[in-house]
Amino acid sequence: MSHGETVGIVLIEDDDGHATLVERNLRRAGVSNGFLRFRDGQQALDYFFGPAPAEAAASGAGGGASEPTASAYPSRDDLTNFVVLLDLKMPRVDGFEVLRRLKESPRTAAVPVIVLTTTDDPREIARCYELGCNVYITKPVEYDAFIEAVRRLGFFLQVVKLPPGHRFAAP
Template structure:
């Protein structure tokens, strides 16, 4: 069971971050969840740099939720950097983005993502996605963490 692994969400949309946080709470998932607003902050978090230097406060995540469309460093660049780094590449990356383009889906999997989810249009749909995520990734799947 992976109920204690930290989850890192990289999404530039403040409303989406709020909805994701609420969906996790309403799904009764007790994992620590951290949020960053773009790919630069994501990589700082993963490398424990800048404001994320405190490893106790900002532990290595067991799973990353990644939006593709972010400022400064987009999700494509961050995904590529994560999957090319021997110390980070085993972290499962779940892409949660607005695009439902077949080209984007294929490119994402070719870049090493573990899952691709198109952001739903309603909170109820997001809640169902988070519950399903919890059932699979946190209860069934084995995740290399720590």
């Protein structure tokens, strides 16, 4: 794959262990692209829909000692060729609300969203597709099966094609 076709990963996952396993095993599968992680849905919504990181940093917004400041993240304008890996069960703002907001906004509607969660309830799966998720993957509870699922996801992300010039749309 040429450099211009690499796909960046925006991981929205509250569980540090799962986030580490996802990133480590995607890298082992050959996904060497950039990773941007948010620890809950509110952080992700603030990033995508709040003031630009430079504005937030200037105003002092962005969090306390346990949260990265807005300026710790790359500019939204630098996001190009990325997919969102989204957990559903998170504190503050859950993944359903993040998915709804991403898909209803013209700025982010075209962003591919892969729901990656432990929930296999058919009603929740249907709800995610109704809200516009592109792919729904259930995280296996068993460790080795979880690692294998992430490895397969990594192979998929190496060959996925996005529209030319796919990037975060300016307001």
